[in-house]
Amino acid sequence: MSGRVLVVDDEVEMQRALRAGLSYHDFDVRAVGSGEEAIREATSWRPDVILLDLGLPGMDGFATLKALRPATRAAVIVVSVMPGEKDKVRALDAGADDYVVKPFGTEELVARIRAVLRRQADVPAGEPVIRSGDLEVDLAHRTVTVNGRVVRLTPTEYELLRYLALHAGKPVTHTTLLRQVWGDYAVGDKYNTRYVVAQIRKKLGDDSANPRYIVNEPGVGYRLEG
Amino acid sequence: MTRRLAPYALAIGGVIAVTAAIGLITSLASVPGLSAIYLLVVLWLGARWGRGPAVAGSIAAFLLYDFFFVPPVGTFTVRGPAEVLELIVLLAVALVTSQLAASLRRTRGGAEALARESRALYELATAALRSPEVTVALTMLSRRATELRSISRFSLVAVDSGHPSVLAGGEVSLEELKQAAWCHENGRPVGIAVRDGELKLMRTHPEAQSTPAYLPLASGVAVVGIEPATAAPDDLRMLTALIGLADLLLDRRRAALETERARGFEASDRLKAAILSSLSHELKSPIASLRAGLTALAAPQAGLLPEQRQLLIDLDGQATRLDRMVGDMLALSRLEAGVQLDKEPHRFADLVGSAVRQLRAELAGHDLAISVPDDLPPVEVDEMQVGRVLTNLLENALEWAPSQGAIEVGAAARNGVVEAWIENDGPPIATGDLDRVFDTFWTRRARGSGLGLAICKRVVEAHGGRISVENRRRGPRFTFTLPLAPITVAL
Known part of the structure; x- marks a missing residue:
């Protein structure tokens, strides 16, 4: 297992595609469709990486990000369709580790996930x-x-x-x-x-x-x- | 009738009174030349009442004077040239003074009429120009025109892109509307014309009098029912002034309509961009799922056969193409709706660096040469938009340069702007196509969207720059200019 990834996306097709795609690259994947579930999973399941879609119904991506930060040490990669530069800056300033623009290919996403995991491993090593x-x-x-x-x-x-x-x-x-x-x-x-x-x-x-x-x-x- | 006879009665009465006065004076003392008093009366009659009463007065004066005071008294006998002369003088005075007075009165009457007209026109014009509704003003104007004796109707017809419509002045039949539209289209008046600021009637045959006259104006037509027989010069003058005012008002109406239409277009451009933005979002979400699913299955770990994997990779290429087209259409519509540029000073090299990095996988198979001088002054641009220009031009170069071919990116400061170019060693662009490559939806490729270069052109022009393409010895070169940042900025 090369890490636990929590997918937060309200589209079932996207959840399935990422569950399959990331598991082929040896990630342990869970997927949820709302911010509330994401916070619950983040504290109980303790993922290493959270893929957070900004366009969630109900509690939106930014609110979820804000609530996630004190709850978990997981790296957060923000995912969004057509984010403006202001959205990217706002997400990074709110504690996101990286952003990926939808649509993306699985290879690109895997590379980003591995990069944040590597950084995470480096930091405690000092x-x-x-x-x-x-x-x-x-x-x-x-x-x-x-x-x-x-x-x-x-x-x-x-x-x-x-x-x-x-x-x-x-x-x-x-x-x-x-x-x-x-x-x-x-x-x-x-x-x-x-x-x-x-x-x-x-x-x-x-x-x-x-x-x-x-x-x-x-x-x-x-x-x-x- | 009594009115017309009253001055004559006054003339006779006045002369009798003067005769009595002369009689009274001569009975008291012998005063020579008293007949001159009659001149006073004739003068007054001529000045006040005109020629007729003055002449009547002078004849009556002569007769009475002759009868009562010229010897032999009691007869009308004229004796000697002195009396004849006296009569002639009286008549002459009567004629001359009445003539003078009449012309004076006419002039004064004309001046008063002109003042009245000017006043009426002034009031009408002020009211018309103040009224926010042009049709209200035109109705006032039309009403004023039909107050003229010889004008039976006065309608104003607007002709908007060939369609006539009545704005003021009541019913206009379909036939008349057609005729009005024809007059406007051909600029040909019917029945009346304005030449050198004067209205001319052009009636030729009498049966035409039941039909109105048509006068084309800049933005409409005046349809006028006019009776040539009773058309006094005053009426025609007033009509000319009213038509001039109508012309102005119709122009104002058209200008207002055009402004409104332009505002409408602007709003609809923004609306289009907003709709497309939301539509793009809706289109990109399923494309995102498609690409995630296709690329997931294309991984070797998914265990598919090589030909099956290739099929998935091809499909993912198509999904990517679709995604780019959606993005390009959105970008273009935003540019057309007048996107706000977020201009800041940037080093041009940084912008090239971002674009090259974004396309590094695609550029890996080509010989990329970048020549951006270190001391190139900073440019004042929207980073994202100019980044799009660079990636689009690089993608275009990648499309046409042969594999392992050369792509060159360069820039230089020239004539107060930064001139940048991207060149590849692909085939030249046909001379006839050089002007068209920046047209929306025009493409040299069967699978191109025809949007990439159109976007480049819009972005560069939004920055006040120019973009062009030429065939160099090696291959096509795209050149564009960007504005320099204010010199105070050190980057």
């Missing part, structure tokens, strides 16, 4: 060195190297990269980065993050037009490749 390709961020010594070559970053640049590295593989919103790196007063000034990310990329020898380490999440923020 791994002091985070790797993204040949980029290494050594949290204990506050050093950054690319292919063994030391990269000198300003404190702001390091803080931003550190935060992305701590959440490697997860999309981090502009708002979160601004709050974490600059403080609450800077929230809303996205040029800061864009400018600093451009500087970091330059120092890492990365190409903005085809980045290897820090990738854009259009309309949302950035993600450090896991």
